Amino acid sequence: MRINTNVAAIATTNRLINNQDDLNVRLERLSTGLKINRGADDPAGLIASEVLRSQIRGISQAIENSQRAVNVISVAEAALNEVSSLILDLRSLITHSANTGAISQSEIEADQLQVDSILEAIDRIANTTSFAGRRLIDGSLSYTVSGLHTSAIARTMLFGARVPEYGATQVTVSVIQSAQTAQLVYAGSSINHNVTLELKGTEGTELVAITSGSSVQQIAANINATTLVTGVSATVSGTGAGSRLLLNSVEFGERAFVSVQPLEGDFIISAGARTQDNGQDAGVLINGQVAAFNALTGLLRANGLDMEIELTVAGATTIGSTDFYITGGGATFQIGPDVNPSGQISIGIPSIGTAHLGDVQNGFLNTIRGAGRNSLVGGHATEAEKVVVKALNQIAVLRGRLGSLQRNQIETNMNSQRVALENVMASESAIRDADIATEVAALTRAQILVQSTTSILGIANQLPNNALSLLRS
Numbered sequence: 001m002r003i004n005t006n007v008a009a010i011a012t013t014n015r016l017i018n019n020q021d022d023l024n025v026r027l028e029r030l031s032t033g034l035k036i037n038r039g040a041d042d043p044a045g046l047i048a049s050e051v052l053r054s055q056i057r058g059i060s061q062a063i064e065n066s067q068r069a070v071n072v073i074s075v076a077e078a079a080l081n082e083v084s085s086l087i088l089d090l091r092s093l094i095t096h097s098a099n100t101g102a103i104s105q106s107e108i109e110a111d112q113l114q115v116d117s118i119l120e121a122i123d124r125i126a127n128t129t130s131f132a133g134r135r136l137i138d139g140s141l142s143y144t145v146s147g148l149h150t151s152a153i154a155r156t157m158l159f160g161a162r163v164p165e166y167g168a169t170q171v172t173v174s175v176i177q178s179a180q181t182a183q184l185v186y187a188g189s190s191i192n193h194n195v196t197l198e199l200k201g202t203e204g205t206e207l208v209a210i211t212s213g214s215s216v217q218q219i220a221a222n223i224n225a226t227t228l229v230t231g232v233s234a235t236v237s238g239t240g241a242g243s244r245l246l247l248n249s250v251e252f253g254e255r256a257f258v259s260v261q262p263l264e265g266d267f268i269i270s271a272g273a274r275t276q277d278n279g280q281d282a283g284v285l286i287n288g289q290v291a292a293f294n295a296l297t298g299l300l301r302a303n304g305l306d307m308e309i310e311l312t313v314a315g316a317t318t319i320g321s322t323d324f325y326i327t328g329g330g331a332t333f334q335i336g337p338d339v340n341p342s343g344q345i346s347i348g349i350p351s352i353g354t355a356h357l358g359d360v361q362n363g364f365l366n367t368i369r370g371a372g373r374n375s376l377v378g379g380h381a382t383e384a385e386k387v388v389v390k391a392l393n394q395i396a397v398l399r400g401r402l403g404s405l406q407r408n409q410i411e412t413n414m415n416s417q418r419v420a421l422e423n424v425m426a427s428e429s430a431i432r433d434a435d436i437a438t439e440v441a442a443l444t445r446a447q448i449l450v451q452s453t454t455s456i457l458g459i460a461n462q463l464p465n466n467a468l469s470l471l472r473s
Contacts, residue, residue, distance in 0.1 A: 009460040016453040023446035029434040030443060036432045045431050052428035058337030059421045066414040069333040073406045076136045076349060079129040080399050083352055086118050086125075087392045090368070093118075094388060098381035112376045116369055119354045126353040139351030143329040152315030152322045154296075154360040157394075158348040159401050160306030161326045162341065168325040170287075173309065177283025179296055179316035182258040184277050186245035186267065191219065195265035199223065200276075201249055202256050203231035207263070216245045223247065228382055232258050251361075252316065253281045253295030282316040284309075296361065308397075310359055335413045345409055347401070357391035365391045 028037055036042050036049060096103070097111040126138050134140065143158040146168070153173065163169050195210040206226040210219055220234035227233050231251060237244045249256035256279035260267065284291045284298050287305065291298040296316045299308050315322070329348065336343020350356060358364035365387055367374040374383040 006460065006464055008463055009457060012453060012457040012460045016450065016457055019446060019449040019453050023443070023450050026439055026443040026446050029439050030436065033434055033436075034432055035434040042431075049428055049432040052424055052431070055337065055424050056421065056428060059417050059424065062335055062337045062343070063414055063417050063421065065333065066335045066410050066417070069335060069410050070406055070414075072131045072136065072331070072333075073402050073410070075129065075131045077399060077402055079125050079137055080352065080395055080402070083122055083125055084392065084395045084399070086122055087357075087365075087388060087395065090115060090118055091385065091388050091392070094368075094376065094381050094384045097376040098385075108376055112370050115376060119366065119369060122357075122365070123353050126351060137349055137352045139353070139356070141329070141331040141347075141349040142351065143348040144327050146325050146327050148324040149315075149322045150312075152312060152318070153309060153324070154312045154315070155310040156324075157308040157350050158306070158326065158330070159308070159398075160301075160304065160345075160347055161330065162304035162346070163326055163328055163330070168327045169305075170323060170325055171305070171307075172285075172287055172321055172323050173311075174285040174321040175282060175311070175316065175319055176285060177280070178319060179252040179282035179293075179311070179313075180280040181252050182249040182256050182277040182279040184247040184258050184260055184275070186216070186219070186247070188216070188245075188268070191265075191267075193265050195267050196263045197267055198259075198261040198263050199226060199230050199232055199247075200257070200259035200261075201231035202251055204229050206230050210265075210267075216243050219245055231256070249279055251279070251295060252313070253279050253293075255279070256295070282311060284311070297359070306401075310361075312360070333410070335410060335417075337417070345405065347405055349402075350398070352395065352398070357394055358387045359390050362386040362390060 029035055036046050039046050093111045093115055097108045100108070127135070129136050129138075143161055143163075145156060145158070148156065161169055191210055191212065191214050193212045197208045197210065199206050199208050206229045208222050208226060210222060214222075216236050220236050223232065223234035227250065231249055233248055233250055235246045235248070237246055247258050247260060249258050257276060259276040261275055279295070281293045281295055282298070284293050286298075286300045286307070286309070287303065289300060289302040289305075291300040291309070293299075296313070297308065297310045300306070330346045331349060332344055332346045334344055354365040354369075356364065358367070362383065363372075363374050363386075366372060368380075368384040368387055369375060370377055372378075374380045374387055376384060
């Protein structure tokens with residue numbers, strides 16, 4: 001029995017301290033809801049939890065970015081929808097103005113005024129549609145190119161490209177098959193009997209009457225008088241007895257054709273019995289990939305490059321290659337949790353202003369203004385319709401690409417990221433979050449132990465008094 005050192009009290013005090021520490025831990029976990037509040041609680045668990053927390057933040061922001069990208073596309077889509085409606089109104093006005101047998105010149109002029117007003121509205125929409133202060137469809141989000149040889153390439157529309165942060169993407173356009181018009185050849189220098197030809201082309205069919213004794217120049221003039229109706233033009237090659245009559249489709253490509261069928265008399269084509277010929281599309285490789293070409297215009301979507309390209313006649317009919325460079329631009333959306341190319345998508349949104357809708361061959365939308373070469377008051381309803389049809393198709397293609405980007409990439413990515421976020425949060429919770437039921441049970445145990453240890457410590461502190469009782473005795 002000792003009085004200098006109360007071993008029992010010291011041991012009980014240690015137990016009380018341990019129990020008190022355990023009680024404090026349970027109280028802290030229940031008050032924060034976390035099993036790991038500091039590194040000492042679980043060093044390995046803390047590291048794993050912080051890694052998962054970082055991933056959660058990245059995924060959450062990626063989902064938010066994706067939703068914002070959807071909002072941007074929705075704004076652009078709404079504007080494009082309105083432009084599409086306006087272009088449909090243009091087509092109605094053009095068709096109305098072509099009814100010259102039933103309307104007056106003043107009505108055509110009134111139609112032209114409406115056309116001019118619609119074109120101004122399209123330009124206004126193009127220049128004012130914006131999101132968070134950034135214009136969307138005025139060309140601000142189009143890709144920038146350099147080194148474009150306009151003698152070979154008339155126009156490019158870039159919808160997607162991978163451009164290095166510091167550098168440029170080279171695009172090589174190689175024509176391996178020249179574009180051709182359809183062609184039939186009449187080898188005679190004149191005709192010595194009356195002939196009636198059924199002439200067919202891309203635009204339609206017309207009967208052409210040729211009188212006996214007509215020269216090839218006169219035959220060509222008769223055929224060219226029907227060019228707008230048939231889409232077939234005639235030229236004379238050579239002179240005198242060696243002259244030939246060349247019948248060509250106005251347009252290039254496999255869809256273009258020339259057909260000549262004599263209904264009265266003989267009209268012998270040099271090729272023999274063949275009375276119809278079709279044109280040929282340009283055969284083009286872009287960065288080694290086969291582009292889908294229709295006449296002079298082609299599409300390519302491969303290896304991160306999504307583009308439409310229109311060649312000039314010289315470029316499409318000459319075998320060879322030309323290069324240009326994509327130096328930047330486009331709209332980049334960060335839809336993945338990691339900032340790298342695999343977590344990003346880019347799209348180029350070209351200008352939909354009237355100076356950019358249409359093509360080089362038929363003209364652009366601004367050419368149907370009152371002072372333009374395809375105006376209604378100038379009697380160019382046929383040409384104006386071609387321009388409008390092309391512009392309408394371009395708007396539809398752009399809307400389709402934006403819709404595809406939203407549905408197939410952004411929205412599917414959001415769905416995938418939401419599932420990933422759910423699983424990662426569940427994993428992080430299993431590591432860091434406190435199990436309330438377990439902690440409540442542990443708290444109750446700790447409270448009982450603290451109370452009982454406190455009572456025992458009081459008893460242990462009374463043990464030296466037993467020695468005093470012994471001395472008294």
